Amino acid sequence: MKYRSAFDIIGPVMIGPSSSHTAGAARIGRVARTLFEKQPSRAVISLYGSFAKTYQGHGTDLALVAGLLDFDTFDERIPHSLEIAEMVGMEVIIRAEQAVTDHPNTVKINLFSDDTELEVIGISIGGGTIEIIEINSFKLKLSGDPAILVIHQDRFGIISSVTTVLSNYEINIGHMEVARKDKGEMAIMVIEVDQKIDDDVICELKQLPNVTKVIRMVE
Incomplete structure (x- = not known):
């Protein structure tokens, strides 16, 4: 731990x-x-x-x-x-x-x-x-915060799109994993980062194709 x-x-x-x-x-x-x-x-x-x-x-x-x-x-x-x-x-x-x-x-x-x-x-x-x-x-x-949960459809390129947004804002990822129930169905991306996540980041993530919800965890 x-x-x-x-x-x-x-x-x-x-x-x-x-x-x-x-x-x-x-x-x-x-x-x-x-x-x-x-x-x-x-x-x-x-x-x-x-x-x-x-x-x-x-x-x-x-x-x-x-x-x-x-x-x-x-x-x-x-x-x-x-x-x-x-x-x-x-x-x-x-x-x-x-x-x-x-x-x-x-x-x-x-x-x-x-x-x-x-x-x-x-x-x-x-x-x-x-x-x-x-x-x-x-x-x-x-296990920690700051963190976000990205709920999305399991589609090609969605993980890369999310991490690209974070990279553009110079946000470093400390821990990340993706869980899905079945191929092509709903999935959840858990991303723990090293700094505070601003509203602009959340808004941009929500606008990505195949993203249905973005939740910022309490800090």
Whole structure:
């Protein structure tokens, strides 16, 4: 695992007793909210392993919901996130699952609104560091930010077109991978970069042929 700064080792500024179970959980929730691109009306949170066994004592449920409300790890509203979710009309269902997963701190988040659904699976790997390992059944690895997700049709030349835009803006790619369900179908490009991604870059990427959506991850 790669550490980008001392804060990846000592942990983030946060509300809560555990960097893995609280800060990491809040970050997973916030990434899911970013990917959903709006406040969900319903959230089903399935906890596995250590998350399932200790979530109430460590406030994992509160942190995940706080992230879904777009609260950062140090937001003082985290202890009241369930009440706030009810106030803003977001139904929350918490499930402690018995299935054994590869990582002990695993959560699956299903988000719903009138016309949109999203499933995100994430793990908290320590010190507040997280990985998103699955989005709507696409297997991938999203571990840091700044980052963008490019949702596109699997067509010849699309990867080159995206990387050319980033190169034109002198944006260095730290990690990149592409996941697809089948040849020629929908695919997701995950790109982690070394600097902030400006609006101009996002707009240009959205205009590329066969690109259906570009999502900039929270920083």
